[in-house]
Structures are given as C-alpha cells and as structure tokens.
Amino acid sequence: MSIAAIAERRTQVRYFIIGFIFIVTSINYADRATFSIAGSDAARELGLSPIATGYILSAFAWAYALAQIPGGALLDRFGTKRIYAGAIAVWSVFTFLQGFAGFIAGLSAVTMLFALRFLVGLSEAPSFPGNARIVAAWFPSSERGTASAIFNSAQYFSLVAFAPLMGWVVHNHGWRAVFYVMGGLGVLAALAFVRFIHDPVRHPGVNQAELDYIERGGGLVALDQANASKGNTFRWDNLKQLLTNRMLLGIYLGQYCINVLTYFFATWFPIYLVKERGLNILEAGFAAAAPAMCGFIGGVLGGYISDWLLKRTGSLTIARKTPLLIGMILATLIIACVYIEQEWLVVTVMAIAFFGKGIASLGWAIISDVSPRQFAGLTGGVFNMFGNCAGIVTPIVIGYLVAATDSFDSALIFVGVHCLLTIFAYFVIVGPIRRVELQ
Secondary structure (H helix, E strand, C coil), rough: CCCHHHHHHCCHHHHHHHHHHHHHHHHHHHHHHHHHHHHHHHHHHCCCCCCHHHHHHHHHHHHHHHCHHHHHHHHHCCCCCHHHHHHHHHHHHHHHHHHHHCCCCCHEEEEEEEHHHHHHHHHHHHHHHHHHHHHHHHCCCHHHHHHHHHHHHHHHHHHHHHHHHHHHHHHHHHHHHHHHHHHHHHHHHHHHHHHHCCCHHHHCCHHHHHHHHHHHHCCCCCCCHHHHHHHHCCHHHHHHHHHHHHHHHHHHHHHHHHHHHHHHHHHHHHHHHHCCCCCCHHHHHHHHHHHHHHHHHHHHHHHHHHHHHHHCCCHHHHHHHHHHHHHHHHHHHHHHHHHHHHEEEEEEHHHHHHHHHHHHHHHHHHHHEEEHHHHHHHHHHHHHHHHHHHHHHHHHHHHHHHHHHHCCCHHHHHHHHHHHHHHHHHHHCCCCCCCCCCC
C-alpha cells in the first residue's frame, strides 16, 4: 500500500467515543436502579410502606424531568465536556450518601432518601442531552441510529451487568453497601471522562480523513465551538417553538409512553419479582438480568435495522418508525404476565417485551435527526423532560395500585397500554421526520 493511501485511511475514534459513552451511561442507569435493588431490604429495616417506597423511587424523576431544560441550555452555552463531567461527579457523590439514610438524628430515612434521590436526578439531567450532542458531533446521519441505540441500550446492559452485582452486594454486605460501591465507581468515571472525551476537532487521536467523513455525512464536528462563538443562550421564544411544533410534540409523547416501560423495569420490576413471584433478592437480581440482556440486544438491533433502512430507502420516516412499530407490538406482551403462573415463563415474556422495547428505542436518534442545529442540547432537554415525567408518574401510580389491590396485575396493564399509546403518537401525531429550523 502506498504512503498516500495510508495517509488517507481514516481513524475510527468515533467508535471509541461511543463505547466510552456506553460505559458511562451504564453507570448512570445503575445509579438510578440502586434503590430498586436495595429497596426490599431497606424497606424492611426502615419500615417503609409500598406508597413511601413509590415516592422514594419517583424522587429521581421529579428532579431529572424539571432540570432537563436548564441542563440542555447549559450544554448549549458551555459545551458538553465541562457540564457532563461535572454532572457525573456530583450525582456519584449523592449516590454514595444514600447509604447513610437513617443514621442522622432528627431526619427521617424517607425524607433523606427522597432528597438524595432528588439530587441525583437533578445532577444527572445533562447526561442524555449530552449523549445526543456527542452523537450529533461524532457521527454522520447514516451511523446515527446505531450510535444512539448503543448509548441508549446501556440502560439494559446496566441491569445485565450491575443488577446481579448489586444483588450480590446487598445479599452479602447489606443494602447500604450498594450505594458506597456505585458512588465510588461514578467518581472514577468522571475522572476518565475528563481524560478521554473531546470534540472531534479537538481530539488528539482523530485525523482529517475521519473528520471529513463525519462532516460530509452531516456530523456537526465543531458543535461546541460554533455554539460558543454565537453565544447560544437560552431564549423563551426558542423554547416556545420547540413546544408548539406538532412533530416534536408527538415525539415527546412517544418518549413519555416508552419510558413508562423503562421506569417499571428500573424501579418496581425487582420488587415485583420478590413480592409477587416469591424470589429472594439475589434471585431477583439475576432474573432481572435476562429481560435486560434482551433489551440490550433489541436496542442495538433496532439501531442497526434503522440505519440499514435509511441506506436502502433514504427515508428517515421509514427508517425510524418501522422498528418502533415492531418493537412496541412486542412490548405489549407484558400484559400477558397477568395470566401466567410459572415464574420462568413470566421472565421469558418480560424478556420478549423488553426486547421489543429495545428495538423501539430510537427516540434519541430521532432527536439527533430533527433538533435545530444551534439548539441540540435544549431540544434534547425538552425531549428528555417529557420522557422522564414517566419516572414521576409510573412509580407512584404503581405504588398506589399495588397498595390498593395487593397485586401487580393492574400495574402490568397500565404499562402495556402505554406501549399502544406510543404507536399512536408516532403514527398519528408525528408525521414525516425532518430537521426543525427555528425562526
């Protein structure tokens, strides 16, 4: 091979970047799920009712949803690296402190756990809009579905990797230890983020051939520099346009409905396996890993199928909506668990439902496709705010349903109906998928 040919060979740094973001997002989701793993033992020791547990599980999402717009605006104003790295460090400290619940005189355990999970949600707010900005900067349109699916599938891999680990920690060292372990791991992740994550135009490992490839394909390689030079500060008029665009409103509704399923798995699912199906916490940790693994496989597969359809058809609408339809139809099978007695079959059906949810989870790829170029962070923040309102509603509603009926049957129907609403949102409200231009 000639020297010129070697010089023209492009680097593949973008794959390292998405791999690293995948790891960080896995830790992110594990920190969200700490109390769902520790919850049964913590509730027994601290005397928590199902309703109190539901409120504690929802605390994260209250703050996470409320902070999305400010978090997105901060990313647009100050850039991804500084805001995201700081967020990882802060949420890890608050995760660590949850292990001290019940030790402080005069402060109830419920109040402390709610407050600390609220603060974890507040500090995690920039994470997914930050992921979307990184994908928009590092990947051409033809690879964006797969890249977004990879970081989004971390939510499933997180349960595969960390649910058994956290279950083992709780079983052998007590429920408080899981917060110490995950908090410490997050601090290490923040230090690694500062070391390895850079914009494409500033990364020391990327060459011009890769930069040209990304930029020709629609990647925004100088996103942070361009925004900084234009002083992209928050304006209410821009937010109003994002909130009145029909296509975006349909996407927001769809993400809310998909996240009802997400938050059931992230909050109540291990407790459901213990209370309704009779598993111990160690068994529940391993059982939760099976649907999560299927969700991970479905997530990566959905992104690959979407990008393949985009290359074959040239239509973002066909490429993004087709996997979503197939996935949500499979996800509605969660309702069948109401009528199933065998524990192994329940886990199998849950795995199929989570596989479908993974295939359908293309919301972040769609947001990267449609966000106004100068306000990718703000658009992602609004999108994630709507989506994570499900994290407020779902744990509380399920807590009340379980308390009222002493069963999870109505909770499973509640989750399954939202899968059908997702299909309605994308196929009736959204219309053609295209990039929004702010006036």
